[in-house]
Amino acid sequence: MPRKQRFGKTKKETIKRQVASLFLWPQTYEIPILDPSLGAAKKRVGLLQAKVLRAEKLLNMDLLSTSDPYVKLSLSGERLPAKTTSIKMNNLNPEWNEEFKLTVKDPQSQVLQIHVYDWEKVGRPDKLGMQLIPLKLLVPHERKEFTMNLLKNINPNYTHDKKQIGKIMLDLTFVPFKEDYERRKAPHQSLCFGCYDGIGCKLISVHDEQFEHVPGSATGYIHL
Numbered sequence: 309m310p311r312k313q314r315f316g317k318t319k320k321e322t323i324k325r326q327v328a329s330l331f332l333w334p335q336t337y338e339i340p341i342l343d344p345s346l347g348a349a350k351k352r353v354g355l356l357q358a359k360v361l362r363a364e365k366l367l368n369m370d371l372l373s374t375s376d377p378y379v380k381l382s383l384s385g386e387r388l389p390a391k392t393t394s395i396k397m398n399n400l401n402p403e404w405n406e407e408f409k410l411t412v413k414d415p416q417s418q419v420l421q422i423h424v425y426d427w428e429k430v431g432r433p434d435k436l437g438m439q440l441i442p443l444k445l446l447v448p449h450e451r452k453e454f455t456m457n458l459l460k461n462i463n464p465n466y467t468h469d470k471k472q473i474g475k476i477m478l479d480l481t482f483v484p485f486k487e488d489y490e491r492r493k494a495p496h497q498s499l500c501f502g503c504y505d506g507i508g509c510k511l512i513s514v515h516d517e518q519f520e521h522v523p524g525s526a527t528g529y530i531h532l
Contacts, residue, residue: 354412355411355412356409356443358479360406361478363475364401366400368400373398374400375436376426380393380423383412383420388411412482420443422439422476424458424476448483450481451481456477
């Protein structure tokens with residue numbers, strides 16, 4: 309047999325053995341999805357439903373007109389882009405009534421970060437104020453309304469003057485994921501579909517941390 313042909317046959321046999329080994333039951337492989345440089349990703353446990361209602365008595369940062377406010381919402385410990393409301397032109401008492409959903413990793417330690425800005429057509433926006441709301445203040449599934457004075461700085465060592473810079477009102481509700489809640493109540497169960505003579509198919513669970521988590525979606529990593 310020619311050398312080239314023998315080499316090709318050996319190569320095919322090696323590939324067949326490797327593929328066959330994948331179907332020996334049970335087999336478990338964990339394939340990371342995220343960039344390893346980001347570290348271990350913590351599982352999402354629920355959604356924060358945030359409704360930005362309105363703001364009152366905001367500062368006027370413009371000389372020739374009135375501030376054009378908008379709000380940014382984000383959770384501490386996240387690298388995802390902040391949620392942003394629409395811009396209310398020339399309005400120091402804007403009303404938004406806009407709803408957003410943010411995925412939560414740890415309701416006991418994460419805080420909602422609220423930043424109010426004055427939109428600028430040219431240049432960077434001016435900061436009108438900010439606030440923090442710890443998620444541990446929320447009871448699951450219960451809506452809670454917050455009316456808070458805006459601060460110039462959220463550093464606890466910062467000395468605030470008595471001048472008010474406005475207020476902001478929000479509705480917040482923390483909704484735990486149903487599957488996470490049920491998983492805590494029931495022991496882990498292994499699934500095997502159609503196992504025949506040591507050969508079976510595999511259950512695949514995929515979760516991509518770059519996308520927003522919604523109820524019913526898979527969590528974790530690829531599990532074969």
